Amino acid sequence: MSALPRAALPGRLQRAPEGFLQPAQIREVAAGRRGFLRSAFAAAAGLRLAGAARAQPPGEEVILRPQPWATSLGQPVAAFPYGQPSKYEKNLMRRESPGLTRVSAASVAFSPLQGMFGIITASGLHFERHHQGWEDIDPSKHRLMVNGLVKQETVFTMDELMRLPSVSRIHFIECGANTGMEWGNVAVPTVQYTHGMLSCSEFTGVRLIDVLDHLGYDRKKGRYVLAEGGDGSGMTRTIPMELVESGEVLLAYGMNGEMLRPENGYPLRLVVPGVQGVSWVKWLRRIEVGDMPYATKDETVHYVDLMPNGQLRQYTSIQEAKSVITTPSGGQMLLDKGFYNVSGIAWSGRGKIKRVDVSSDGGRNWRSARLETPVLSKALTRFNIGWVWDGAPAILQSRAMDETGYVQPKINQLRAVRGTRSIYHNNAIQSWQVAQSGEVSNVQAY
Ligand SMILES: Nc1nc2c(c(=O)[nH]1)N[C@H]1C(S)=C(S)[C@@H](COP(=O)(O)O)O[C@H]1N2
Numbered sequence: 099m100s101a102l103p104r105a106a107l108p109g110r111l112q113r114a115p116e117g118f119l120q121p122a123q124i125r126e127v128a129a130g131r132r133g134f135l136r137s138a139f140a141a142a143a144g145l146r147l148a149g150a151a152r153a154q155p156p157g158e159e160v161i162l163r164p165q166p167w168a169t170s171l172g173q174p175v176a177a178f179p180y181g182q183p184s185k186y187e188k189n190l191m192r193r194e195s196p197g198l199t200r201v202s203a204a205s206v207a208f209s210p211l212q213g214m215f216g217i218i219t220a221s222g223l224h225f226e227r228h229h230q231g232w233e234d235i236d237p238s239k240h241r242l243m244v245n246g247l248v249k250q251e252t253v254f255t256m257d258e259l260m261r262l263p264s265v266s267r268i269h270f271i272e273c274g275a276n277t278g279m280e281w282g283n284v285a286v287p288t289v290q291y292t293h294g295m296l297s298c299s300e301f302t303g304v305r306l307i308d309v310l311d312h313l314g315y316d317r318k319k320g321r322y323v324l325a326e327g328g329d330g331s332g333m334t335r336t337i338p339m340e341l342v343e344s345g346e347v348l349l350a351y352g353m354n355g356e357m358l359r360p361e362n363g364y365p366l367r368l369v370v371p372g373v374q375g376v377s378w379v380k381w382l383r384r385i386e387v388g389d390m391p392y393a394t395k396d397e398t399v400h401y402v403d404l405m406p407n408g409q410l411r412q413y414t415s416i417q418e419a420k421s422v423i424t425t426p427s428g429g430q431m432l433l434d435k436g437f438y439n440v441s442g443i444a445w446s447g448r449g450k451i452k453r454v455d456v457s458s459d460g461g462r463n464w465r466s467a468r469l470e471t472p473v474l475s476k477a478l479t480r481f482n483i484g485w486v487w488d489g490a491p492a493i494l495q496s497r498a499m500d501e502t503g504y505v506q507p508k509i510n511q512l513r514a515v516r517g518t519r520s521i522y523h524n525n526a527i528q529s530w531q532v533a534q535s536g537e538v539s540n541v542q543a544y
């Protein structure tokens with residue numbers, strides 16, 4: 099990928115400490131504000147910086163004078179019957195990568211990880227990956243057929259499915275192609291494009307095993323499930339029955355407290371915790387129980403890993419432990435030396451995150467970050483750690499370890515095993531370079 103249109107990049111100052119100020123405003127308040135930040139955070143971090151005792155700046159206009167919002171009548175309730183983000187948050191949105199070709203409606207919109215907090219992805223910012231565009235299916239016309247090795251082949255309406263016992267679970271979903279550009283040393287500029295085919299939501303639905311049990315599936319022979327989507331892409335994936343029997347696979351209709359959004363599979367999608375996104379079949383119309391893997395186009399032509407010896411690795415569906423620093427990250431800018439809260443997310447398709455280490459010197463020295471609780475299995479885990487930038491060039495990295503003891507590899511360790519011709523399953527450590535100017539950019543460092 100070469101030159102990027104400027105408009106495709108999130109604002110350089112987004113979520114930098116002074117990210118809400120316009121450049122002119124920044125210059126205006128710079129001296130005073132910086133002095134204040136320096137002393138406040140030096141105290142908070144228990145640090146002693148030269149000049150830290152400097153007096154606080156005199157008050158600004160905005161704090162001294164009553165502002166329009168304090169002297170007028172506010173908007174009435176339900177001005178927007180369905181709530182919208184502030185108009186000042188317009189920069190925070192899903193984006194298509196300028197480096198990827200859009201094939202008609204088959205494309206990707208990435209989540210803006212650089213501007214998100216905690217572990218839950220706001221539904222309107224959930225990434226989108228469609229093989230043939232999205233549909234808004236009338237739920238009264240949607241059906242789920244369950245057939246194959248079951249005693250009682252059945253077609254369900256949505257009403258029938260929603261009468262069954264339901265569960266709600268928080269899980270991440272990551273496309274197997276997330277971070278795929280980095281295999282070929284193509285450093286895309288921002289975390290939105292390097293890692294934004296990743297989201298985490300609370301999903302509500304019926305456990306697939308409950309439905310299969312009820313219909314009397316063949317426990318001996320029926321070791322695989324085929325999931326088929328109702329969109330034009332003919333999306334079909336094989337799910338091993340052990341995953342279904344673990345009770346984790348859901349026929350989900352809810353996401354973050356409301357019905358699924360159309361682009362995420364309304365009214366029904368499969369949720370397969372820990373497994374790459376493609377198996378989370380959207381607009382789910384059919385589940386077939388079978389006695390062997392189906393080897394569909396989506397698991398023979400696509401979503402296979404080309405290994406250095408020229409062979410294709412198949413059915414590598416579990417997303418291994420991975421993490422990324424989201425602030426500061428590529429495209430952002432540190433405006434001054436001093437304290438920064440380094441924040442990021444970690445996840446593993448094999449269970450809970452156990453530890454995240456952070457380095458500011460390209461992996462020579464590591465410190466363990468604070469994991470925000472609750473730490474959930476197969477969900478995003480937020481980590482935070484304080485860092486004092488001394489103004490010299492630095493390389494920020496994070497390294498996740500999951501409860502199995504697996505440690506996220508460096509990109510060269512991964513390449514040694516996998517070669518460079520893969521598209522999928524790149525879970526390497528991400529490096530963000532902080533230049534002396536404060537500019538943060540994507541680099542590959544070992
Ligand atoms: N029916 C159907 N299901 C689908 C797809 C699709 O194109 N059609 N895309 C898959 C892929 S490749 C991914 S990564 C996830 C993306 O889910 P999302 O759009 O809700 O983020 O859905 C999967 N399920």
Ligand SMILES: [Mo]
Nearest residue numbers: 273274375376
């Ligand atoms: Mo995907």
